Amino acid sequence: MTITEQATVPLSVAFKKGSQDLHDQAEAATFIDDLMNGKVNLAGYVNYLKSLRVVYAALEEVARDNATDPIVAVMHDPALERLASIEADIEALSTGAPEESLCQHEAATAYAADIHAASGNAPAIVAHHYTRYLGDLSGGLAIGKILDRTFGLEGRGLAMYHFEDIKAKVYKENYRERLDHLPLDDAQRAEAVREVQSAFRHNQSVFAELGQHLASYQR
């Protein structure tokens, strides 16, 4: 989509269309593909959660710090916060095996640095917010079910995928509605779409980094 086309469609559509190819690539990442096919062990998944912990610590700190910005305020919702859930899942699933610390989270740290750099820039914050939380409320819920089955968790260690008091379908419709009415000018919209694309690339880098250790995560 060109920048002119982006300006004529609702922001939620510009986000979705602007990240479709990158989404397909993220789904196809070897680490994710192997995880979804039951080829990654629990230590690999714990490493993944540790990367997510770095990302969500940044996302939720920046969202809170900017919560009084009139644009961020429209999207900010503490009910979405995942950091405490991620920490609980790491606690529940960690066995202390050395393989759980193979990944140094350099990609997640670079991702977190970009999120921190977005502080004070509402369109960029909204972009990061959309990329993680709408993902968590979409494919994320199916991923939780697959992990539950694969690892025989019986619901244990899956707080990341459990949103208290949020019905995903209705919430996502309302979220898109809020996105579409944000008072952003064309330049800000274009910046937000670019930042969504950058956020997807950061997620790819997180998967690529975890993928380097697949031999040790095999099950």
Ligand code: HEM
């Ligand atoms: C195994 C990997 C993944 C699967 C199976 C998956 C699956 C899905 C599915 C089925 C949807 C559509 C849901 C709907 O139409 O309501 C979706 C949407 C979405 N996913 Fe993923 N996804 C994966 C990875 C990712 C990653 C890595 C990200 C980025 C962090 C991401 C971000 C999103 C976003 C932002 C949406 C919402 C698109 C929109 O409607 O605007 N997904 N995902």
